[in-house]
Amino acid sequence: MKKRVTIQDLAKELNTTPSTISRALKNHPAISKSMKKKVVDLAKERNYQINALAAGLRIGKSKTIGVIVPRINRDFFSNVIAGVEDMAFENGYNVVICQTHDKVAKERQHLNTLISSGVSGILVSVGLETNNFDHFDEVKRLGIPLIFFDRVAEQSDVNKIQNNDKAGAYKAVVHLIDNGYKRIAHFAGPDYLNVYKDRKEGYLDALRDYNIEIEEELIIESDLKVESGRVSMKQLIELPNPPDAVFSASDYSALGALLYLDEMGIDVPNQIGVVGYSNENFTALISPSLTSVNQHGMEIGRYAAKVFFEEINDQQKSLIPRTIVLDPELIIRASSVRK
Amino acid sequence: MKKRVTIQDLAKELNTTPSTISRALKNHPAISKSMKKKVVDLAKERNYQINALAAGLRIGKSKTIGVIVPRINRDFFSNVIAGVEDMAFENGYNVVICQTHDKVAKERQHLNTLISSGVSGILVSVGLETNNFDHFDEVKRLGIPLIFFDRVAEQSDVNKIQNNDKAGAYKAVVHLIDNGYKRIAHFAGPDYLNVYKDRKEGYLDALRDYNIEIEEELIIESDLKVESGRVSMKQLIELPNPPDAVFSASDYSALGALLYLDEMGIDVPNQIGVVGYSNENFTALISPSLTSVNQHGMEIGRYAAKVFFEEINDQQKSLIPRTIVLDPELIIRASSVRK
DNA sequence: CAAAAAAAAACAAACGATTGCATAAAAATA
DNA sequence: TATTTTTATGCAATCGTTTGTTTTTTTTTG
Numbered sequence: 221m222k223k224r225v226t227i228q229d230l231a232k233e234l235n236t237t238p239s240t241i242s243r244a245l246k247n248h249p250a251i252s253k254s255m256k257k258k259v260v261d262l263a264k265e266r267n268y269q270i271n272a273l274a275a276g277l278r279i280g281k282s283k284t285i286g287v288i289v290p291r292i293n294r295d296f297f298s299n300v301i302a303g304v305e306d307m308a309f310e311n312g313y314n315v316v317i318c319q320t321h322d323k324v325a326k327e328r329q330h331l332n333t334l335i336s337s338g339v340s341g342i343l344v345s346v347g348l349e350t351n352n353f354d355h356f357d358e359v360k361r362l363g364i365p366l367i368f369f370d371r372v373a374e375q376s377d378v379n380k381i382q383n384n385d386k387a388g389a390y391k392a393v394v395h396l397i398d399n400g401y402k403r404i405a406h407f408a409g410p411d412y413l414n415v416y417k418d419r420k421e422g423y424l425d426a427l428r429d430y431n432i433e434i435e436e437e438l439i440i441e442s443d444l445k446v447e448s449g450r451v452s453m454k455q456l457i458e459l460p461n462p463p464d465a466v467f468s469a470s471d472y473s474a475l476g477a478l479l480y481l482d483e484m485g486i487d488v489p490n491q492i493g494v495v496g497y498s499n500e501n502f503t504a505l506i507s508p509s510l511t512s513v514n515q516h517g518m519e520i521g522r523y524a525a526k527v528f529f530e531e532i533n534d535q536q537k538s539l540i541p542r543t544i545v546l547d548p549e550l551i552i553r554a555s556s557v558r559k
Numbered sequence: 560m561k562k563r564v565t566i567q568d569l570a571k572e573l574n575t576t577p578s579t580i581s582r583a584l585k586n587h588p589a590i591s592k593s594m595k596k597k598v599v600d601l602a603k604e605r606n607y608q609i610n611a612l613a614a615g616l617r618i619g620k621s622k623t624i625g626v627i628v629p630r631i632n633r634d635f636f637s638n639v640i641a642g643v644e645d646m647a648f649e650n651g652y653n654v655v656i657c658q659t660h661d662k663v664a665k666e667r668q669h670l671n672t673l674i675s676s677g678v679s680g681i682l683v684s685v686g687l688e689t690n691n692f693d694h695f696d697e698v699k700r701l702g703i704p705l706i707f708f709d710r711v712a713e714q715s716d717v718n719k720i721q722n723n724d725k726a727g728a729y730k731a732v733v734h735l736i737d738n739g740y741k742r743i744a745h746f747a748g749p750d751y752l753n754v755y756k757d758r759k760e761g762y763l764d765a766l767r768d769y770n771i772e773i774e775e776e777l778i779i780e781s782d783l784k785v786e787s788g789r790v791s792m793k794q795l796i797e798l799p800n801p802p803d804a805v806f807s808a809s810d811y812s813a814l815g816a817l818l819y820l821d822e823m824g825i826d827v828p829n830q831i832g833v834v835g836y837s838n839e840n841f842t843a844l845i846s847p848s849l850t851s852v853n854q855h856g857m858e859i860g861r862y863a864a865k866v867f868f869e870e871i872n873d874q875q876k877s878l879i880p881r882t883i884v885l886d887p888e889l890i891i892r893a894s895s896v897r898k
Numbered sequence: 899c900a901a902a903a904a905a906a907a908a909c910a911a912a913c914g915a916t917t918g919c920a921t922a923a924a925a926a927t928a
Numbered sequence: 929t930a931t932t933t934t935t936a937t938g939c940a941a942t943c944g945t946t947t948g949t950t951t952t953t954t955t956t957t958g
Contacts, residue, residue: 252906255906270675282676293634578917
């Protein structure tokens with residue numbers, strides 16, 4: 221059990237000073253080629269690892285990006301994280317992943333820890349519970365770049381990377397109409413979350429544009445979990461005049477619908493068409509496979525990281541907060557195309 | 560944009576010294592009750608956040624546990640992480656999550672970063688590619704507690720938290736036998752990973768114990784992805800004498816098998832029974848639902864963290880490396896019970 | 899070849915929290 | 929009241945890097 225080798229160990233061994241070692245390792249112009257080579261070689265030989273705590277303390281922050289998401293086991297979020305990791309790696313930064321399980325308290329806690337550990341920036345998708353954004357004030361006050369993605373804060377003076385959920389929903393519903401479905405129901409999420417509000421609006425817009433009557437009884441709000449999808453589907457097919465398609469704001473509730481329809485022996489897509497949202501992995505794996513809306517998680521992550529790097533590279537701090545909106549893509553599968 | 564408040568700011572304001580502030584905040588016995596109250600109150604008022612970099616540098620490490628997993632979007636791993644997070648939080652530690660995407664290079668990189676950032680311990684499940692464990696030597700040399708879980712290193716002198724994969728596989732196969740299946744195939748993973756080797760052995764043991772002949776042509780090794788499951792299943796049913804059941808070492812390849820069988824119009828479970836492994840979320844959601852083996856990810860995470868805390872609390876460093884083995888549980892669903 | 903200019907390396911002071919040791923203040927004892 | 933003991937606080941060094949400034953060495957130039 222040996223102590224870790226430091227910059228001073230290397231300095232001693234080469235009869236020079238820590239400052240020279242430090243600069244040599246950073247390829248500083250004031251260091252001669254020959255010295256650089258000696259230093260780099262020795263560092264490799266001794267397996268030198270920079271002490272990030274010391275470096276971070278000195279320069280006031282660490283080369284780290286904090287990412288806060290509701291849960292890491294959703295395909296969308298894990299794709300976002302992968303995107304952030306890519307960009308971070310390219311720029312020599314590390315990523316700290318935090319999950320809140322949709323709890324505000326956890327969100328607060330992670331935020332404090334990230335501040336405390338001197339992250340250079342914070343990317344966050346807020347939890348279902350979060351409807352107050354005071355805890356983000358401290359981050360902004362300290363001048364730490366803050367970027368929201370997907371589920372964003374209702375504040376104007378922050379950077380946001382969003383999906384055009386309205387457009388995604390619109391595409392999905394138009395696709396159903398194009399495939400001959402006439403009465404299209406909607407599984408909606410809580411209205412106070414931007415993503416669900418927008419998806420519902422996209423649905424309504426599509427119906428209006430195609431002169432289809434909007435029927436309130438075909439719009440069911442829930443928590444969009446599998447079980448809710450099942451319950452909602454049951455409710456729908458027991459109507460005197462049931463719908464012939466469902467556009468669900470979540471793949472999970474769409475799955476619930478599929479399971480219920482299967483149990484009832486109702487044929488999907490021929491009797492009822494179903495479209496989900498988020499393009500979770502399982503949508504391609506089930507039978508019938510589920511048409512869904514791909515939100516390009518990876519891209520969102522890359523954009524969020526990109527905005528972060530732009531922020532820190534801007535010396536004048538003159539950047540005004542931006543909102544970037546990405547267009548989602550409809551992935552057509554078996555559940556919505558009549559045979 | 561204000562500077563963050565430090566311990567010296569607080570000291571100045573209370574006409575005392577940083578050392579007193581530091582001790583007061585840590586509830587050190589040498590500080591008077593009155594002083595503690597003043598300090599704690601002011602710290603709260605000024606929203607003081609400890610500078611983890613400075614503290615970490617001073618004491619030589621940070622109150623952080625690093626967790627390295629192949630991927631965070633697997634239910635098993637995200638459960639493990641949740642378990643670790645629980646225990647860490649209870650003990651005032653933070654968790655840094657790293658994913659390798661099964662690449663050794665990433666494993667190395669994360670390991671270096673964790674060392675560099677002074678984590679107090681490292682919990683790791685190695686990637687599919689990893690068959691050499693040299694990169695962990697440095698961790699041990701530095702005396703950083705290292706705990707392997709699930710996919711563990713073939714070294715004897717490290718802590719390990721494992722599933723009894725052999726027992727899990729045995730249970731699964733016996734369950735198939737009990738349900739009247741006679742010729743049971745196996746989708747195996749690479750032999751150099753302990754988990755897959757053990758699952759195969761459990762399979763073989765069960766066949767032996769029940770006097771069922773082992774047929775090499777019924778054992779197919781692959782990367783256990785969905786597509787491989789499909790291909791392997793095709794291969795099996797094209798045999799002159801195809802099997803009537805499959806025990807897959809992964810839920811994903813089991814799913815591939817189910818999809819192929821569905822396409823072929825072969826009835827599961829009546830014609831062919833299928834059992835998977837890991838109890839991924841989707842196993843309960845597909846039709847027919849997939850019998851699988853639950854590995855208690857949460858518990859594994861908690862145990863791994865527990866072993867870590869025991870390590871750091873042991874002053875004499877007298878602890879000998881331990882191996883903890885948990886018994887997995889068979890979750891019986893539709894895919895393996897004839898109607 | 900001496901003086902000036904350029905290049906390379908050394909010096910030293912941070913960054914903020916922690917902690918062993920010294921000291922001051924308060925309390926207890928003689 | 930003087931002295932010892934206890935309790936509370938202050939002092940100062942330290943962790944390993946970074947970086948502005950100074951010094952030394954080398955190179956260039958008249």
